[in-house]
Amino acid sequence: MVIEMTLANVITVAALFIASLWALVKVISGQQERRLSDRFDELGRSMQTIVKAQENNASATQELERELMKWKADLPLQYVRRDDYIRNQTVIEAKLDAMASMLGTAPKRGNQNHAD
Template identity: 25%
Template sequence: MILTLDLWQAISLLATIVGAFWGIAKMMLNQGSKNLDEKFSQINKRLDGQEESDKRLERQVGDMRAELPREYVRRDDFIRAISNFDVRVDQLRLTIERALLERDKH
């Protein structure tokens, strides 16, 4: 079976095939572009949510830093406070002992 085409038929067939490939390629590129746009918009929404979460976390950390010196005592400060307390208790003990000794003398 031999297929004979005139020149204008061959050109028309070639133009139709090229046009079909061109249309399919353009359609695929448009779909790919839409998919990319959707994915980027989803990523942007996630990033916006993440930025808000990061800001909230930064505020919480800042609040904790502000509260930390008021709520917690450093080990050195605790030792100093306890040693001052011990000194006062010892002084009170000595005062009571002196008072008792003086009372016994009289």
């Protein structure tokens, strides 16, 4: 069996082969473009979700910062340092001791006033 091909047949077969390769490349690149587009769309949706979460975190952080500032402002009103407490307690105890000594000596002075 002998196959004869003329120059026109060879050119036609080569053109068909090149055209089929070209069509295959176009189909593959179209699928790749579609996949890339889908990935970028998903990435965009993910970025929007991240942006929304970031905004929520930012507002929560600001609220937390406000609460911390309130606590810092209220802290001196509600908290007494140990040294201040000890100093105040010492003053109160000294006054009580002085009052006790005055009350302890008061009956003796009273008796002395009645003896005169």
